[in-house]
Amino acid sequence: MKIVVQVKLMPETEQAAALRSTPRTVNDLACWVSQVAFARGVPREYELRKHTYVHLKAEGLGAQAAQHVIKKVRDAYTTLHTNLRAGHLGKPTSRRRVKAESKPIAFRPEAAQPYDDRCLSWQYDAQTVSIWTTAGRIKNVRFVCSTDALKTLRDYRKGECDLIERDGVFYLIATCDVPEAEAFEPDGFIGVDLGIVNIATTSTGYQAAGRGLGRYRKRQLALRAKLQKKRTKSAKRRLKARSRRETRHVKNTNHIIAKTIVTEAERTAHGIALEELKGIRRRVRLRKPQRVTLHSWAFAQLAGFIVYKAKRAGVPLVYVDPAYTSQTCAECGHVDKRNRVNQGLFICRGCGVVAHADRNASHNIAARGAAVWTAGRESRVPATP
Numbered sequence: 001m002k003i004v005v006q007v008k009l010m011p012e013t014e015q016a017a018a019l020r021s022t023p024r025t026v027n028d029l030a031c032w033v034s035q036v037a038f039a040r041g042v043p044r045e046y047e048l049r050k051h052t053y054v055h056l057k058a059e060g061l062g063a064q065a066a067q068h069v070i071k072k073v074r075d076a077y078t079t080l081h082t083n084l085r086a087g088h089l090g091k092p093t094s095r096r097r098v099k100a101e102s103k104p105i106a107f108r109p110e111a112a113q114p115y116d117d118r119c120l121s122w123q124y125d126a127q128t129v130s131i132w133t134t135a136g137r138i139k140n141v142r143f144v145c146s147t148d149a150l151k152t153l154r155d156y157r158k159g160e161c162d163l164i165e166r167d168g169v170f171y172l173i174a175t176c177d178v179p180e181a182e183a184f185e186p187d188g189f190i191g192v193d194l195g196i197v198n199i200a201t202t203s204t205g206y207q208a209a210g211r212g213l214g215r216y217r218k219r220q221l222a223l224r225a226k227l228q229k230k231r232t233k234s235a236k237r238r239l240k241a242r243s244r245r246e247t248r249h250v251k252n253t254n255h256i257i258a259k260t261i262v263t264e265a266e267r268t269a270h271g272i273a274l275e276e277l278k279g280i281r282r283r284v285r286l287r288k289p290q291r292v293t294l295h296s297w298a299f300a301q302l303a304g305f306i307v308y309k310a311k312r313a314g315v316p317l318v319y320v321d322p323a324y325t326s327q328t329c330a331e332c333g334h335v336d337k338r339n340r341v342n343q344g345l346f347i348c349r350g351c352g353v354v355a356h357a358d359r360n361a362s363h364n365i366a367a368r369g370a371a372v373w374t375a376g377r378e379s380r381v382p383a384t385p
Helices: 012-041 043-058 065-088 094-103 145-156 211-231 231-240 245-268 288-294 299-313 357-377
Strands: 002-010 113-115 120-123 130-131 136-144 157-166 170-178 189-194 199-204 207-209 270-275 317-320 346-348 353-355
Touching: 002 145, 012 043, 012 065, 012 113, 012 130, 012 157, 043 065, 065 094, 065 136, 065 207, 145 157, 145 170, 189 245, 189 299, 189 357, 199 245, 199 357, 211 231, 211 245, 245 270, 245 299, 270 299, 270 357, 299 317, 317 357, 346 357, 353 357
Parallel strands: 189 270, 270 317
Antiparallel strands: 002 136, 002 170, 113 157, 120 130, 130 136, 157 170, 189 199, 199 207, 346 353
16 A cells, blocks of 8 residues: 655755755756657657657756656656546537647646655665755755654655655655555444535444534635735735645544544444545536535545555445435335435435434445445355256
């Protein structure tokens, strides 16, 4: 299982200047390589190297850095073509797709720069790194991180790392290949119903209400609108200082919820059943005031956190079809759209049971999770004649 560990670099003044100039120089050359690739019909990486490698070396890049620039450009075009084939940029005649296809890919000056073990080395005991820059290789660049993150780096770091600059601070994003724990045989499943009013509701009784997070988002939205209207230097400075604050808050909230769910499943020797919600934003049609709430719903992030935490703990996890889970009675199985009286109330028109709507849905998800797990474990050996 691959996870990433982020460490904060603490360079000195001269080191910071070299680190700051490196991404800008490299990304400027990446834009040039992108123009060459676009003009030549985006050839394969080996063919693109013939047309660009000598120029990159002449501009002062090392051999590995030049290779990384070429590979980064080619990977960007591969991603673009994948999105085009999948229809993520609209129909062939849409304005967004035509714009994406009609010009070379451009790279932001502060875009991340990948490093491999030839360009970057770690000294874990001293908590320093030696890193290549356009001003030469600089050594003894200090970094800080948590004790757990340092242990993960020391034991499992593998592959490339990315150097990024965010608000004047440098970070290294390291890839770690952490072994998955052996999954146990579950004694039942915990169903997790994801939503907006209640972020997560489980069949065991845990409920993470979304009221506080909703109020926080509204407050941040109003504050951003107020500052944007002023258009002063101080307002822009405040906006920059507050950037990504909401994202960090939501991410931390999702981490807490995911950890609570996985810990409960591990303690009770249960598996976890999640809804398969891919494509929900394209399927659901809402009024304009509700669209902001839907598109700021970080259900995929929460599900991703639950998945990787469950794998690390050895907790079995399955995805189930969410269709009609909110309209089906968990007691008698009666399905009726009218069973869902409102957002929080469920009254079965078959057996008359009254329950919390999200709690009822979580029980249906748990039952489907157990069925999916059993279907995956049943014997496929043909019967003896």
